Amino acid sequence: MHIGGLRTALFSYLLAKRTGGQFILRIEDTDQKRLVTDAVTRLSEDLRWAGLQWDEGPEVGGPYGPYQQSNRNEIYQEHAKALLDDGTAYRCFCTPQSSAADSAVYVTSGCSQDCSRLPSSASRARAEGGEQQFTVRLNQPDDVRKRTYPDVVYGKIKRLKRSASPSASTDEDSGLDGADTILMKSDGTPTYHFANVVDDHLMKITHVIRGTEWMASTPLHYDLYHAFGWTPPIFAHVGLLLDKDKAKLSKRNADLALDVRGLREDHGVLPETLCNFLALQGWSNPQKSDVMTMPELVENFDLKFTRGNTMVLMEKLWFLQKNHVQLQCERARYGDEAALVDVLGQVVTEVRKAHADFAATESEDQLVEYCKGVLLADDKSYHNAAHFVERNWYFFCSTEEVKRRRLKSAASELVPAVDIDSLLQDLMLTYDATTPYADVAADLRSKAPAKERLTTMERRAARIHASLDLLIWQRSAPSTAKAESIPFAEHATDTEAVARSLVREADAGDLVKEYKIWQKALMRQLRWKLAAGTPGPGMDMVMAVLGHQECCERLGIMPGAGKEW
Structure with a gap:
């Protein structure tokens, strides 16, 4: 299709x-010749x-x-006979090869022997004799020039001017003007136009929407409705x-x-x-x-x-694709598990193709759940499954592959790497990201109405974010400041307020500047070590999806016993 x-x-x-x-x-x-x-x-x-x-x-x-329609031929035969009986249609015994160069009217009608003038009794006798094949044609209406052919979109449709070229073919033609048009072919089957009008009436069709390539046929269809004394449906033609x-x-x-x-x-x-x-x-x-x-x-x-x-414009297609995936992810966050069935199935299939080794290490349920976490983390970048898996390659590969790709990018130089590594050592080995600042999730919920229900992964990411923030403040704040008492629940996103709670008002600006330097350096270092510098979701979400064990391996830190996120 x-x-x-x-x-x-x-x-x-x-x-x-x-x-x-x-x-x-x-x-x-x-049209049996075109069946597939x-x-x-x-x-x-x-x-x-x-x-x-x-x-x-x-x-x-x-x-x-x-x-x-191939199972409705008796219906069409019955209705064709009704038109023959009342003289609205006639049998044409001309063969497709015959023509009449001396008579323009016969040429334009496709009938070279003026079959419409045969007495009905003679026409019937020739047909019943079975010696000659015939088609059934529609007589041109007497009041054809007075008729109107309304359309919802284009108003009144005009009849086409009649062609001067000979045509006795029984092939389907969407551009016929209706005059002496074939209704039943010589093999006893209906043309598209005749079958459609009969079926639309019998099936009580009220509206027909179709492409403008069929506008030329509309007068013929109206003429057929008129011939039967039927009320036509409402037609609406749409552009190509x-x-x-x-x-x-x-x-x-x-x-x-x-x-x-x-x-x-x-x-x-x-x-x-x-x-x-x-x-x-x-x-x-x-x-x-x-x-x-x-x-x-x-x-x-x-x-x-x-x-x-x-x-x-196909760009619009991909814009809508991205937005629909985001809508489905949002529904999944609200507990609608069925919302992601299609897109998640495509992502899992693509992971199996592009990262077979990784997929082989996971059970079916584990792989689906893991891919769901990646999808919810980076739903705003979704184009299609192949593009998504390629963009997020670092979620599906080994630590060795990430290290190999690191060689193509450089780590941050904003803060000495040894200091950043020390901070991360604190986070990974001594800081319990599962319990401190648990109210951060509730805080995010109140600040983001669109995410009233945070997924487990998002709550985990929120706590990791809070943990990283606390460590940064501890490193950037003076030793006299009480960083442990930072009021995250009230000021998690307000660096000025946090700075003022730690130092004098006059020094708050310098502390904010120092904090931002540390934060930028840490995020760069994390992205370099965990994802080889590849753009993607926020690093708190990346760490939540990868998990504590995998993060430790990529950061080169031995994980603490019993440590979990």
């Missing part, structure tokens, strides 16, 4: 859910993956089945999707696979991301934010489409 097809289906789905209607899947396989093996199965899988579960259709059933060169999107261009399965399997695009992205292509979003979940899309959807074609 091309993303253009999914967008059309998505618009229909959103309208159905917005109005309390039904979203119907119908398999339109009248397993196409129906693959299409159904793509729709389900995207979250577009149909209310009626194959595998689901419904009151107006069957929902596969174009690339940066304003060319129609193909399934694969130079930048990205544009079929649903390719985006899903090759590029790790999430269903929430793709639906959000496609909904914005040609629809006038009434909200300020473009980031919307499926329920939000349903709530806000209407038929206010923009006229004209839409240029697809």
